[in-house]
Amino acid sequence: MTDLYQLQRAMRRMRKQAMDRGVVAILDVGSAKIACLVLRFDGPDRLRETEGIGALAGQSSFRVIGAATTRSRGVRFGEIDAMQETERAIRTAVQAAQKMAKVRVDHVIACFAGAGPRSYGLDGAVDLVDSTVTEGDVARALAACDLPDFGEGREVLHAQPVNFALDHRSGLIDPRGQIGNRLSVDMHLLTVENRAIQNLIYCIKRCDLELAGVASSAYVAGISSLVEDEQELGSACIDMGGGATGLSIFIKKHMIYADNVRLGGDHVTSDISKCLQIPMATAERIKTFNGGLVATGMDDREMIEIGGETGDYEHDRRTVSRAEVIGIMRPRVEEILEDVRARLDAAGFEHLPSQQIVLTGGGSQIPGLDSLASRILGQQVRLGRPLRVQGLPQSATGPAFSGAVGLCLFAAHPQDEWWDFDISAERYPARSLRRAVKWFKENW
Amino acid sequence: MRPLIRRRSRVEPPPLRDPAPSRLAYRAERLWLTPLFRRFLRIGLPVVLVAAAVAAFFADAGRREALAALGHDLRQSFTERPEFMVGLMAIDGASREVDEDIREILPIDFPVSSFDLDLEAMRQTVAGLDAVARAELRIRPGGILQVSVQERVPAVVWRSDNGLELLDAQGHRVAPLAARGARPDLPLVAGTGADGAMPEALHLIDLAAPIADRFRGLVRVGERRWDVVLDRGQRILLPETGAPAALERVIALNQAEEMLARDLVTVDMRQAGRPTLRLAPGAIEEFRRITTAEAEAGDG
Structure with missing residues (x-):
């Protein structure tokens, strides 16, 4: 416990150093993509150490000067699965972001979705x-x-x-x-x-970077995509990622519950791939361009070429209707949402004064998700996009980046954590005194 | 239809490129983005390279000499333009001997460039001549080195251990003199240290004008006071201070009493309160003889 306390305190110190130096990188290690943003802290709030929160909750103090995304490799269910692959993917993203920012970053704040969070x-x-x-x-x-x-x-x-x-x-x-x-x-x-954090620390160390903070992806997605009154009155943020779906419940501007469902957009893709017997890349493409959740009569007539490279004409010229694709995707999305529903019920979400549910993450872009979600999760459902922060490129403003943007806000203005308070006075001296006595006994 | 005949040399598709940078490339890029390293590469390295190249170039003695010769040639071609050349030297205000001396001590091979003439050093050399009181050098338009000289005027002949020399009014040496007879117009001084008290000596010589026909010269005694030497071996010993007044007293006595015409050897004025006369040997007896003779004649 104290080890972790020290580790977290060390990371806080590192974050302070990075802020003083003015540049810090944000790394969202997801199962579908790895995003890296480079922040420069030079705004008016930069060196203000005041009580309470600064202007715009510290958002005016930084600016995004570099952004890069790369397809994730070696990450499954939001956890690092293949270290070398993940390390290479992180390197790709960090290098591209550094190149755009034209500055070298040494400190990185990371978030990840998986590793079985429990509240x-x-x-x-x-x-x-x-x-x-x-x-x-x-x-x-x-x-x-x-x-x-x-x-x-x-x-x-x-x-x-x-x-x-x-x-x-x-x-x-x-x-x-x-x-x-x-x-x-x-x-x-x-x-x-524990191993998820250790793996992440190892990967980041292999990239010559220093970890200045770790956060849960569900938490930071909630920070960026819930508006203030939702955070105040009670709401749930559902971050539908590639390999895992995170959910976090906020009330009174504090996260009170977080969990994750080990299902995500990749499972939808693999369903399409298996049903239509097409490669994953093609399935992903069909899901992105033609996917949906609510079938209409028009969708029966819209035929999609699914192609193939076998050389067999019949096989290569197959087509499916969009209704069929919807028929494949819908059960899986329903399953995800039902799992989420079960977690929310377990957490006692229905007792909150307001039961706003915000869907965000790359998976939330499926057309028709809001109507499906309102059937399963409740009436108050909306699709959320991350807050706009200074300098963020247009390509990184979609819901898929709510985790990365939330991490920026987390970096600029972290919430008080246990380790931000000094170790309580009555425990600390006793222990050190005992250690001093022990040292004397051993050495004299 | 698909080609059924297998091609002999089928081009293998290149392996899929890994978009991830290698660890080395990643590190290199990070190094390149380090501000200090960048500054070193942009400023430090060129400076070091240029310095190294220059050092390598000048490491060879032959190249150094060639470059020096080139510089010398360039300078020479500029300084030896006709407008900078000096063709002759003109000397003003010097007598013939001094003129010859100046030409002797300024060994210039005309024509010479005016850049190669150090006028101040030459002026000092010329002014260092005994006969020259003041010298001015300048280069006149037309390539003439103009030397304007003011000569020292000899005032006395000084007889010292080194022979006869001419001195000017300030006691500077003007020229050696072969014989006293060469300059009979100048008064004679003698004794060690006489040149150091020349203004006083000239004053005394002026005062001695009434006895000029008997005046032989001045002798510096013990480097502190003067003796006036007259003919017949007579000497007037003057005090260290107030010598002109003492001399005036002697001359006044002479005019009143014709003192110097008598048989005196020395008039000692060294003690102002007690002037002393020394008669010539035998003069006392002569004086007594005369006075007794007069007395006898008076009695008789």
Whole structure:
């Protein structure tokens, strides 16, 4: 636990360094594509270290000066599957983005979708020493949270305090300086499999880059594609990627739940490929150009040449109607959405005051998805696109880039995490004293 | 229809190119994007290369000499233009001997370029001549080196250990003199250090004008005071300070009493309060003889 605490703190320091140097890279390691953005921090907010959030939540402080996308290789279900391939793909993206930015980047903030995220809600409470709440009290309260047994080989990715309560008053955003007797805190803890993070760190190190932060892709997609009132009132962001579909639930501008479904656009493509007996590349092309979810009478007459290279005339001149393609795609998309529905139900999404659902990610571009999703997920469904940030090229403004853009926002203005508070004073000295005594015993 | 006959040499399709840069290419590109490295490559490296090339060129002695010769030739072709050439030297204000001396000590092979003439050094050389008080050199239009000289005027003849020399009013050496008879018009001074007190000496000579017919010369004694030497071996010993006043007193006495016409050897004025006369040997006896003779004649 402390190892991770130190690792995350080190990454925070690295992020600070990168901001001081002015250039940081954003890497979205997805199963369909790897996107790299190069940010330059030189806006008016750049060196402002004030309380609260700056203008436009820190968005005015940076500018995208380089952007590159490459087809992902070696990543399945949002996890690194083949290290060498992934490393090469990362290298391709980083080099192209560097070339566009005309600057060398050394620090990178990465996000990934998979690795089985699991959410835990923790709470802890402490009696205040002084009647006023200080930062140390907050740290103590966070440290007082009972850590659940999340199993061997898992690491904490996010640990964000989402709610503070002082005596009987709950729902405080910032308890510091307030007067009370007992401070309790609710914390949202997101754990992922350890090996996924280790693999990512290794790949990035192999590219001569330093990791300055890791985030869950579902979380950052939510940051960029949910508007402020949706984040405030309660909403779910569903990031439909290539190999995995992430979902994150936000309320009061905090993520309170994240999960992912190991199904995505690639499965739709492979269904088409298998049914029509065509290569994956052709299937992908047909899905992109002719795909859909709601069949009409017109679609029966629209014939699609699916081609082939066997030399057999009959085989090479096959055609399918668009209705058939829709018939292949729809069950799979329904399956994905039903899985998402099940996760939302498990999380208790129906208890939120507002139940807005935002679909984003590359998979959300399938025509007719909104009507299908509203049938399965509920009435309040919309398609989301990422926020516009300065300097982002037109080609990177689509919903497929909501993760990358969200990571930019995350880099500019990260939410408070557990490791942003100093280790609580009562635990730290005891341990170091014990270590000092141990050292003396061993050496004298 | 598909060709059924198999071609002998079928061109294999090239393997699919990997779009990923190799690790080396990636590192090279990152290195190239490093600002410090770029600056070194753009500024540092050319400077080093040019410096190395220049050093390599000049490492060979032959090339160095050739380049020096080229520079010399270029300079010469410019300085030896006719408008810069000096053809002759004109000397103004010098007597014939001094003129010859100047031509001797300025060994210039005319024609010469005016760039090669160091006028200041030449002026100092000319001014270094004993006979020259002041010298001016300039190059007149038309390629003439004009030397304007002001000669020293000899004021006295100085007899020293080195023989006879002519000195000017300031005590500078003007020229050696072969014989005293060559310049009978000039007064004679003698003694070591006489040249250092020449203004006083000239003043004394002026004062001695009433006894000019008897005046032989001045002698510097002990490098501090003057003796006036008259004919018949008479000497007037003057004090260290106030010598002109003492001399005036002696001349006044002479005019009143014809003192110097008597049989004196020395008039010692060194002590202003006690002027002393030294009579010639035998003069006392003569004086007594005369006075007793007069007395006897008076008695008788």
